[in-house]
Amino acid sequence: MRTAKQTLTELLEPFDISINGSKPYDPQVHRDRFYDRVMAEGVLGVGESYMDGDWDCEALDELITRLLRVDFGKQLRPVKMIIPVLRAKLVNQQRRAKSLRVGKQHYDIGNDLYSRMLDRRMTYTCAYWKDARTLDEAQEAKLDLICRKIGLKAGMRVLDIGCGWGSFAGYAAEKYGASVVGITISREQLDFARQRYGHLDTEFRFQDYRDVDESFDRIVSVGMFEHVGPKNYRTYMRVAERCLRNEGLFLLHTIGSNVSRATTDPWTEKYIFPGGVLPSAVQIAQAAEGILTIKDWHNFGHYYDRTLMAWYENFHRRRHELAAYDERFYRMWRYWLLTAAAGFRSHRNHLWQIVFAKLSGPVEYDSVR
Known part of the structure; x- marks a missing residue:
């Protein structure tokens, strides 16, 4: 045998x-x-x-x-791994009753960790390294790229769905004079954003995206769509359409997968992002069909490999400052950061920035890179 x-x-x-x-x-x-x-x-x-x-x-x-x-x-x-897939297909794993899990398990584990791993603005999404040399420069370049893609101007009211620690909201308010409403389901992120950017024209709320029903000139969502789940993609697009003014633009920044799936791998589901699912291009397009129109689709997933390796180097170098986390946590975090980098290096995953407009919205749009 x-x-x-x-x-x-x-x-x-x-x-x-x-x-x-x-x-x-x-x-x-x-x-x-x-x-x-x-x-x-x-x-x-x-x-x-x-x-x-x-x-x-x-x-x-x-x-x-x-x-x-x-x-x-x-x-x-293993045969038993079929069960989570079937469960995800039959049950909405990202419904309201379960939507707060990822905030508690991942984003609320400690700002001491994230402040040592991320850039100075605490931007926890793919950086834009086109003309940048450092992580700080690359993250600011990404924030500015988003502002330019949506044609942001002073006085515009912007909704930031999944605002994280407030990096985009703070940048858009500070550099472009925008008025930004940021929503999150992480208490730690909410408190940090309010303290750091509260002096600007920003408002941060602990709020589910499904509960937003106001009008905005622009909408952005940076690294949050991965938590929405396939059963809610269409609802998400309807919320964006409902909140977007007729001449507005909506930018979706998300990790994407080559294939459509109902769930993520079991290790990531258990230890990193409960309820997380990477959307495919087909799933995104189908979710938006008849609701929003796609004006631009930009893939720069190769920059996520570099971003994750920069995060890992920061985390590894400053490990001695994180005494609150034990050896098993260190190994878990190292495994996640390096396997995530591998996902982009192998072209299994991508990073997409997609610009949408309402069906009755602006016809002309010039791509920005």
Whole structure:
């Protein structure tokens, strides 16, 4: 009878990956239970066994990149993992009753962590590195790119759906003279945004996007659509259409997937983004059909690899300042940041900025890059 170790070793060999090999991307196994966990639990077992110290890898990001390029996860799909997929297809996992989970589990874990990992404005989304040298420069370039894409002018009223720690709202108010309403479902983000940008023409609310029913000249949503879920995409577009004035523009900044899915991988669902799902281009277009019209679609996912590696370097370099987090948390966070970078490096994931208008809205639109 073949052992789990033999099976996994042979599965990896065609991709030039050797367990306990000498290459930087070869996994180094410390405990033999690793093999059974991976074969029994699939992707979840890979991540949890890493968190528990069962294995290590010097170039973890490169290992995962190689595995994603060949969709290796398909070979590690235990039968029981079908259940979460079926549940996601049958039940709205992002309904109101569950919508606050990600705020509590991910965004509220501590501003001490995020302030050491992110740029000076606390911008937790893909940076725009086109002409930038540092993370601070690249994040400001991204914020300015958004403002230019929506033709932002002084006095315009803007809705920021999923405002995070307020970086876009603060930048738009400070640099462009806009009046910005930012909504979030994270208490930590809300308090931080109010304290940092409260002196500007900004208003920050703890509010579900479905409850907004006001008129705005412009709407932006930067890195929030990944939490909406396929069963709510059309509702989301209707909210945007309802709140957008006739001549307005709506910019959606989101990570995107090559394929349509009902759920994310089980490790990310359990430890990082509960209820998170990356939309496909088809899902976005279908959600907007008959509600909004697409004026521009910009893909710069290759910049997310660089952004995530910059976050990882900050996090790793300042690890000694984060005594409140134990070794298992450090390994979890390292695993997430580096595997996320691999997702973009392997072209499995993308970063899209899509500009929408109402069906009766402006006809002319010049793309901005």
